[in-house]
Amino acid sequence: xxSAVEAAEPxxxxxxxxxxxxxxxxxxxxxxxxxxxxxxEIPEGEVFGFLGPNGAGKSTMIHMLTTVLxxxxxxxxxxxxxxxxxxxxxxRVIGVVPQEYTADEDLTGYENIMLCADFYxxxxxxxxxxxxxxxxxxxLQDAARRKVETYSGGMRRRLELxxxxxxxxxxxFLDEPTLGLDVQTRIAIxxxxxxxxxxxxxxxxxxxxxxxxxxxxxxxxxxxxxxRILKVGSPSELKASLGGDIIQIGxxxxxxxxxxxISQVNHVKNVSKFDSSYRVKAExxxxxxxxxxxxxxxxxxxxxxxxxxxxxxDEVYLEYTGRSxxxxxxxxxxxxxxxxxxxxxxA
Amino acid sequence: xAKSFTGNSRVNTxxxxxLWSLTNRDLKKWYKAPxxxxxxxxxxxxxxxxxxxxxxxxAIFNGSAFNIPGLNIPKEVLNTISQQIMExxxxxxxxxxxxxxxxxxxxxxxxxxxxxxxIVWDRRLGFLNKLLSTPLxxxxxxxxxxxxxxxxxLVQSAIVFLIAVLLGLDLSHVTFLGLLGTFSALFLMMxxxxxxxxxxxxxxxxxxxxxxxxxxxxxxxxxxxxALFPAKFMPNWLKPVxxxxxxxxxxxxxxxxxxGSPGMASLAFDFLYLGAFAVLLSALGIYMSWKFLTK
Numbered sequence: 001x002x003s004a005v006e007a008a009e010p011x012x013x014x015x016x017x018x019x020x021x022x023x024x025x026x027x028x029x030x031x032x033x034x035x036x037x038x039x040x041e042i043p044e045g046e047v048f049g050f051l052g053p054n055g056a057g058k059s060t061m062i063h064m065l066t067t068v069l070x071x072x073x074x075x076x077x078x079x080x081x082x083x084x085x086x087x088x089x090x091x092r093v094i095g096v097v098p099q100e101y102t103a104d105e106d107l108t109g110y111e112n113i114m115l116c117a118d119f120y121x122x123x124x125x126x127x128x129x130x131x132x133x134x135x136x137x138x139x140l141q142d143a144a145r146r147k148v149e150t151y152s153g154g155m156r157r158r159l160e161l162x163x164x165x166x167x168x169x170x171x172x173f174l175d176e177p178t179l180g181l182d183v184q185t186r187i188a189i190x191x192x193x194x195x196x197x198x199x200x201x202x203x204x205x206x207x208x209x210x211x212x213x214x215x216x217x218x219x220x221x222x223x224x225x226x227x228r229i230l231k232v233g234s235p236s237e238l239k240a241s242l243g244g245d246i247i248q249i250g251x252x253x254x255x256x257x258x259x260x261x262i263s264q265v266n267h268v269k270n271v272s273k274f275d276s277s278y279r280v281k282a283e284x285x286x287x288x289x290x291x292x293x294x295x296x297x298x299x300x301x302x303x304x305x306x307x308x309x310x311x312x313x314d315e316v317y318l319e320y321t322g323r324s325x326x327x328x329x330x331x332x333x334x335x336x337x338x339x340x341x342x343x344x345x346x347a
Numbered sequence: 348x349a350k351s352f353t354g355n356s357r358v359n360t361x362x363x364x365x366l367w368s369l370t371n372r373d374l375k376k377w378y379k380a381p382x383x384x385x386x387x388x389x390x391x392x393x394x395x396x397x398x399x400x401x402x403x404x405x406a407i408f409n410g411s412a413f414n415i416p417g418l419n420i421p422k423e424v425l426n427t428i429s430q431q432i433m434e435x436x437x438x439x440x441x442x443x444x445x446x447x448x449x450x451x452x453x454x455x456x457x458x459x460x461x462x463x464x465x466i467v468w469d470r471r472l473g474f475l476n477k478l479l480s481t482p483l484x485x486x487x488x489x490x491x492x493x494x495x496x497x498x499x500x501l502v503q504s505a506i507v508f509l510i511a512v513l514l515g516l517d518l519s520h521v522t523f524l525g526l527l528g529t530f531s532a533l534f535l536m537m538x539x540x541x542x543x544x545x546x547x548x549x550x551x552x553x554x555x556x557x558x559x560x561x562x563x564x565x566x567x568x569x570x571x572x573x574a575l576f577p578a579k580f581m582p583n584w585l586k587p588v589x590x591x592x593x594x595x596x597x598x599x600x601x602x603x604x605x606x607g608s609p610g611m612a613s614l615a616f617d618f619l620y621l622g623a624f625a626v627l628l629s630a631l632g633i634y635m636s637w638k639f640l641t642k
Binding site: 063066067068069070088091092094096098099100101102104106107111114115116118119120121122123163167173 | 358359361364365367368369372375376379380472473474476477478479480481482483641
């Protein structure tokens with residue numbers, strides 16, 4: 001037990017690199033740059049997340065690294081194997097939990113796991129006990145002999161997780177692991193993912209557009225938009241990089257730009273103006289906010305609104321992409337619901 | 348204790364690993380779904396019992412059906428003439444037997460056509476992407492589809508044959524070797540045809556276009572063959588089409604072996620043609636899957 005926990009501590013991490021990506025690009029139809037010269041590395045045992053909106057290039061990245069799509073240019077190695085030249089070796093060391101529900105509806109949960117095991121050529125005497133173990137891990141023992149068409153969304157997602165683990169991969173890809181799930185189920189899936197990290201010391205690469213998910217599971221996050229990585233860092237590094245708390249102030253004053261005035265207040269680091277409100281970055285927001293109100297009142301300006309936010313992934317995302325991710329979530333969930341309907345239509 | 352993640356020492360890396368599992372996945376959808384299984388049995392019954400029995404060509408020429416006024420030809424003579432006409436037209440004395448044997452290739456053709464459909468669904472639902480990220484040999488992906496469609500087709504053809512026997516198929520020429528030869532011919536035909544339809548679907552994400560292709564090809568392929576009507580009475584412009592259609596060759600083998608009819612070509616040539624067709628198209632199918640499954 002101790003060895004596992006120690007190895008997971010940041011300081012004890014071995015320097016071994018599992019994923020190394022160099023200037024990887026994917027261009028569709030010669031014009032659409034889905035992934036644009038992306039480079040990054042993932043050390044062994046890390047949970048690395050791609051955070052970005054719908055269409056940012058997250059799934060394209062996963063498809064290239066899992067050898068499903070051919071890159072247009074650039075290279076990447078996984079466990080030292082080149083994804084283009086040594087695709088067969090890459091496929092042996094990775095596991096994939098796709099965004100879609102890919103389990104066969106007409107088979108049982110157990111049969112689905114065994115089917116996946118067969119793709120890896122795992123002998124039956126090994127795969128049978130392993131399938132049982134994995135069904136236990138994701139809490140599907142009782143439903144194992146039922147057809148997948150009777151499963152709920154959360155159960156399907158857990159089954160996908162078990163299928164992705166059956167080959168005991170060194171690197172597991174999770175593409176939007178909680179897309180379309182309700183909050184409780186989402187938290188349950190997070191627990192399973194955290195368990196994988198601790199129990200198996202697996203390296204995980206995941207994509208998400210849920211800020212809380214990236215914040216709570218990932219060791220490091222890459223913010224990706226329009227196929228480019230905008231910023232990489234641990235959640236706390238990213239939040240710290242904002243340089244303090246965010247104060248939003250609404251003022252009853254249209255004519256003059258008050259940015260200059262506000263920036264002179266103690267602790268204030270940066271002010272930007274949006275219409276009639278100001279976005280202020282300050283080191284100690286609790287002290288800076290009253291000071292700003294006081295200053296504005298003495299100058300004769302009337303403060304109409306004020307909010308104080310501690311740095312969150314929300315703010316981080318807004319800072320680096322210039323827009324909020326919240327509104328994009330609805331779109332993505334809508335897409336997912338459509339796909340699910342299509343699936344039903346087939347059955 | 349951290350669980351060990353190193354032990355994958357004994358893995359089967361042969362080119363065919365996973366092939367049977369993938370085949371069995373498709374077959375389970377069929378034999379574990381009683382409704383689909385029943386439907387696939389009902390269709391041939393309808394064709395045989397309705398189409399086969401309704402098209403009672405033998406009765407047209409029968410002595411009780413017609414006579415020439417003033418000549419009063421004896422019934423026995425007319426019946427003999429009728430049997431001669433049937434024999435020289437269909438190679439057997441009753442049309443039902445002629446059609447029933449043709450129906451074996453007909454069922455095989457329809458099953459082969461459906462194989463393209465399931466690969467389209469696998470692509471649309473993301474299952475294909477999952478497959479492509481595993482060490483499964485690329486060629487195993489279309490071949491599993493081909494194999495499952497062949498097995499379904501052969502089982503359905505066997506059922507059609509049994510139903511035909513119950514409905515009065517002429518069994519006087521049927522031998523075990525003849526049956527074996529017939530089903531080998533059907534195997535070769537389905538290997539080629541299924542590979543063809545998989546190839547047409549290999550990059551497609553639209554099942555609508557797949558349906559359109561199937562609807563466009565199924566009846567012409569059937570009518571431009573000797574499955575329902577002997578090729579020698581067809582117009583000259585159609586004969587070349589019939590003589591390249593693999594369905595004609597599978598049917599020709601079946602008629603020669605099961606009914607003792609004279610064939611349109613020798614058995615050896617029939618088998619050679621079907622064999623070449625099967626090898627060429629399945630090899631092409633595997634090659635295409637290497638090249639085009641990954642976008």
